[in-house]
Amino acid sequence: MIAIAATMVLAIASMQAAAASQTRQQFVACLKQSVEKAQADKMKPDAFGAFARQNCAAQINSFKQGLVSFDVKAGTARKRAESDADLQIDDYLVGASEKLHPDS
Numbered sequence: 430m431i432a433i434a435a436t437m438v439l440a441i442a443s444m445q446a447a448a449a450s451q452t453r454q455q456f457v458a459c460l461k462q463s464v465e466k467a468q469a470d471k472m473k474p475d476a477f478g479a480f481a482r483q484n485c486a487a488q489i490n491s492f493k494q495g496l497v498s499f500d501v502k503a504g505t506a507r508k509r510a511e512s513d514a515d516l517q518i519d520d521y522l523v524g525a526s527e528k529l530h531p532d533s
Contacts, residue, residue, distance in 0.1 A: 456492040456518075459485035460525040467529055477526040489518055 463481045472480060482489065493514045500510035 452488070452492040452495040456485060456488040456521065459488040460521060464525050464528050472529065474526045474529040477529055478522050481522055481525060493518060 460481060463477070463484045466484070467477050467480060493511075496514040496517060497507065497510045500513060501507050505513070
């Protein structure tokens with residue numbers, strides 16, 4: 430009986446991780462498209478963050494909800510989980526902006 434319960438817990442955790450992975454992939458795909466558009470438009474790297482936040486708002490929200498949900502279910506306080514999710518999103522945005530040519 431305990432083995433069945435443990436297996437179910439692991440299966441649920443795996444499904445949650447897969448859901449977070451899917452939203453991450455969608456966010457990264459949107460960022461990639463945003464970088465391509467920003468390069469084509471010769472956008473300055475310092476303007477990219479606001480552009481990407483607007484262009485990828487739905488993907489950012491889904492990704493953040495997934496991260497927060499996963500962390501809260503793992504025992505992290507919601508406020509801390511939201512802060513951690515914001516930091517992760519910021520990291521992705523900075524990383525994407527670094528792909529732009531500074532002389533664009």
